[in-house]
Amino acid sequence: MAVEPEFDKPVTMVKALNEALRRSLDENPKTLVMGEDVGRLGGVFRVTDGLHKDFGEERVIDTPLAESGIVGTAIGLALRGYRPVVEIQFDGFVYPAFDQIVTQLAKMHARALGHIKLPVTIRIPFAGGIGAVEHHSESHEAYFAHTAGLKVVAPSNPADAHWMLRQAIASDDPVVFLEPKRRYWDKAVLDPTGAPALGLHQARVARSGSDLTLVAYGPMVKVCLEAAEAAAEDGLKLEVVDLRSLSPIDFDTLEQSVKRTGRAVVVHEAPVFLGMGAELAARITERCFYSLEAPVLRVGGYFAPYPPSRVEDAFLPDLDRVLDAVDRAMAF
Amino acid sequence: MTVDSTAGAPTTAPAHGSPADAGPPELVQLLTPEGERVDHPAYSLETTPEELRSIYRDLVLVRRFDSEATSLQRQGELGLWASLLGQEAAQVGSGRAMRPTDYAFPTYREHGVAWCKGVDPLNLLGMFRGVNHGGWDPNEKNFHLYTIVIGSQTLHATGYAMGITKDGADDAVIAYFGDGASSQGDVSEAFTFASVYQAPVVFFCQNNQWAISEPTEKQTRVPLYQRASGFGFPGVRVDGNDVLACLAVTRWALDHARTGQGPVLIEAFTYRMGAHTTSDDPTRYRIAEELESWKLKDPIERLKAYLVREGWADSAFLESVEAESEQLARRVREGVRTMPDPDPSSIFENVYAEGHALVDEEREGYLAYASSFVGAAAEITDGEDD
Numbered sequence: 249m250a251v252e253p254e255f256d257k258p259v260t261m262v263k264a265l266n267e268a269l270r271r272s273l274d275e276n277p278k279t280l281v282m283g284e285d286v287g288r289l290g291g292v293f294r295v296t297d298g299l300h301k302d303f304g305e306e307r308v309i310d311t312p313l314a315e316s317g318i319v320g321t322a323i324g325l326a327l328r329g330y331r332p333v334v335e336i337q338f339d340g341f342v343y344p345a346f347d348q349i350v351t352q353l354a355k356m357h358a359r360a361l362g363h364i365k366l367p368v369t370i371r372i373p374f375a376g377g378i379g380a381v382e383h384h385s386e387s388h389e390a391y392f393a394h395t396a397g398l399k400v401v402a403p404s405n406p407a408d409a410h411w412m413l414r415q416a417i418a419s420d421d422p423v424v425f426l427e428p429k430r431r432y433w434d435k436a437v438l439d440p441t442g443a444p445a446l447g448l449h450q451a452r453v454a455r456s457g458s459d460l461t462l463v464a465y466g467p468m469v470k471v472c473l474e475a476a477e478a479a480a481e482d483g484l485k486l487e488v489v490d491l492r493s494l495s496p497i498d499f500d501t502l503e504q505s506v507k508r509t510g511r512a513v514v515v516h517e518a519p520v521f522l523g524m525g526a527e528l529a530a531r532i533t534e535r536c537f538y539s540l541e542a543p544v545l546r547v548g549g550y551f552a553p554y555p556p557s558r559v560e561d562a563f564l565p566d567l568d569r570v571l572d573a574v575d576r577a578m579a580f
Numbered sequence: 581m582t583v584d585s586t587a588g589a590p591t592t593a594p595a596h597g598s599p600a601d602a603g604p605p606e607l608v609q610l611l612t613p614e615g616e617r618v619d620h621p622a623y624s625l626e627t628t629p630e631e632l633r634s635i636y637r638d639l640v641l642v643r644r645f646d647s648e649a650t651s652l653q654r655q656g657e658l659g660l661w662a663s664l665l666g667q668e669a670a671q672v673g674s675g676r677a678m679r680p681t682d683y684a685f686p687t688y689r690e691h692g693v694a695w696c697k698g699v700d701p702l703n704l705l706g707m708f709r710g711v712n713h714g715g716w717d718p719n720e721k722n723f724h725l726y727t728i729v730i731g732s733q734t735l736h737a738t739g740y741a742m743g744i745t746k747d748g749a750d751d752a753v754i755a756y757f758g759d760g761a762s763s764q765g766d767v768s769e770a771f772t773f774a775s776v777y778q779a780p781v782v783f784f785c786q787n788n789q790w791a792i793s794e795p796t797e798k799q800t801r802v803p804l805y806q807r808a809s810g811f812g813f814p815g816v817r818v819d820g821n822d823v824l825a826c827l828a829v830t831r832w833a834l835d836h837a838r839t840g841q842g843p844v845l846i847e848a849f850t851y852r853m854g855a856h857t858t859s860d861d862p863t864r865y866r867i868a869e870e871l872e873s874w875k876l877k878d879p880i881e882r883l884k885a886y887l888v889r890e891g892w893a894d895s896a897f898l899e900s901v902e903a904e905s906e907q908l909a910r911r912v913r914e915g916v917r918t919m920p921d922p923d924p925s926s927i928f929e930n931v932y933a934e935g936h937a938l939v940d941e942e943r944e945g946y947l948a949y950a951s952s953f954v955g956a957a958a959e960i961t962d963g964e965d966d
């Protein structure tokens with residue numbers, strides 16, 4: 249099948265992901281795409297648009313409505329030599345599959361003493377900000393990152409989404425691939441014929457600065473970049489580190505950054521309590537203790553269920569809340 | 581699509597025989613698509629003209645409410661709407677079969693059941709507008725909150741029914757779910773528990789032929805009602821666009837359940853006439869002819885034809901229902917437009933029944949942070965005034 253060459257203009261994250269799936273299906277006949285409504289409909293976000301038509305229903309599979317079944321059978325297919333890429337329709341619907349992911353997928357390689365591999369990629373549109381009803385806006389990355397045996401990544405922009413998905417599918421470990429759904433329609437330039445600039449688990453310094461390091465991933469990278477832009481007007485130079493990978497975490501890049509700036513603020517949508525920020529703050533403190541001018545601060549969601557959409561703006565970290573934390577960190 | 585099975589004449593054999601008997605699926609019908617009243621040996625139904633008019637009114641009002649909600653979504657007043665268009669008979673028939681003390685566990689599409697249980701339609705719109713996640717007291721009308729996570733509520737319904745048995749009460753429960761939901765593990769587990777404990781629960785599956793873009797064939801190779809036999813309880817397929825059949829079969833099933841004979845699975849064979857929700861575009865996956873063929877089976881038209889033919893509904897009656905439905909639409913429109921946004925601090929309310937120190941701390945922090953903006957805004961205004 250021919251890969252469409254329409255990448256002379258910026259493309260959306262949806263298109264970038266679609267192209268990653270397309271190339272992965274094209275390159276390896278063992279790659280499968282499976283999930284609810286991923287076939288003819290092309291997925292509710294159209295990430296799998298056209299794949300069913302081009303690769304057929306043997307490769308792009310509309311499954312029964314059962315997440316435990318989707319992940320459980322993906323494990324079986326992987327054991328038989330396939331490379332399933334499953335789509336969970338929304339973050340809040342991964343929980344029926346949580347058992348399969350945590351008790352089976354994550355542990356099987358170790359239990360078999362390394363004799364079997366589980367190259368399963370679980371794509372999940374995650375996090376909030378799109379005005380949806382409940383269970384459509386959850387940030388559950390910490391649950392997965394807390395589980396040894398799973399790799400967890402969350403791109404923030406179209407190019408990363410593309411390359412990271414291809415790398416995740418190529419990985420011999422199970423990867424939970426979190427797609428920031430509110431950024432699905434952001435556009436950027438992408439050359440899918442090139443090569444990825446970074447390894448799947450490397451962080452990127454998305455903006456350089458010398459006064460403080462903002463640490464984010466997925467949907468919050470954009471908010472942090474905007475905060476850095478706004479702070480620059482006040483003469484503050486904020487560095488932004490886009491983590492990209494949540495397990496493993498590229499602590500070397502983080503350490504280098506914070507040792508230079510002396511301050512760090514971690515930003516995510518998930519509740520602060522026992523979120524990724526807790527681990528990040530602890531590790532940064534351990535690695536950079538003598539360079540720190542202030543405690544590592546965290547900005548995130550509250551310890552409450554994700555609220556109804558008309559008040560989600562109060563729940564989600566925004567420019568003001570990030571800058572508020574920056575001010576507090578700078579005041580030390 | 582196996583649409584053929586709705587077209588036939590009423591069946592004569594009991595509809596919940598052994599599925600191993602094979603043959604085409606049986607379909608209980610009391611009112612044909614043309615509005616012909618027919619009898620069924622296993623499910624009889626006595627109705628007065630008065631009652632039939634009242635059923636007709638329910639169907640029309642529920643459809644009008646639903647179409648108003650769809651319009652409100654288009655106008656930006658709601659974030660999303662899941663229309664029940666085409667499923668009015670399944671919902672009103674089963675909803676009316678319940679006693680006030682019977683409990684319903686809905687999905688997100690059971691607006692017609694809510695209506696029959698006496699829930700104010702405006703309450704249903706809060707979560708679709710984005711001002712709450714439910715917004716009514718489930719115990720007030722014995723109508724549980726809408727459940728979005730597919731299939732979950734079937735277990736809650738079963739547990740509730742187990743409690744009824746423990747109480748020695750003769751209430752019953754209806755668990756609503758869809759054809760897609762039938763694939764969820766939770767639904768199979770609910771069947772198992774209900775069967776093992778002979779719980780007084782009726783599993784009411786609206787097979788509207790679609791789970792978003794996936795036709796029922798993607799979920800099952802046997803007619804869904806036949807699933808029940810493997811779990812050890814009866815299953816019945818009813819014409820879901822025939823409100824009388826839905827009423828009669830559900831009444832029978834509730835009676836079966838509340839008299840200690842255990843659960844029943846009802847498959848209401850119907851059709852989702854609209855999009856899955858307002859976010860969906862069904863032209864991507866289904867053909868127009870299918871929709872057209874189902875239009876001929878419209879649940880409201882057939883009851884109307886019957887009422888008119890029998891001389892039980894004159895134009896004055898039909899017009900009065902029409903007028904009442906417009907009134908309802910107006911009330912809903914105005915109610916939604918004036919529905920207040922919640923205070924952001926409500927995020928911290930009702931997280932726990934007994935309170936929680938961290939929630940309290942974060943609430944304080946949030947309020948202090950929010951008031952710093954009020955102060956700052958005031959300062960700026962003061963400055964400008966000076």
Ligand SMILES: Cc1ncc(C[n+]2csc(CCOP(=O)(O)OP(=O)(O)O)c2C)c(N)n1
Nearest residue numbers: 341689728729730758759760761790791792
């Ligand atoms: C556990 C879970 N998975 C996926 C979804 C997304 N989803 C919402 S409705 C739906 C289809 C449901 O189909 P069906 O059960 O037939 O009910 P219908 O919408 O037709 O009334 C899906 C897949 C969900 N809400 N919950």
Ligand SMILES: [Mg+2]
Nearest residue numbers: 758759790791
């Ligand atoms: Mg359905």
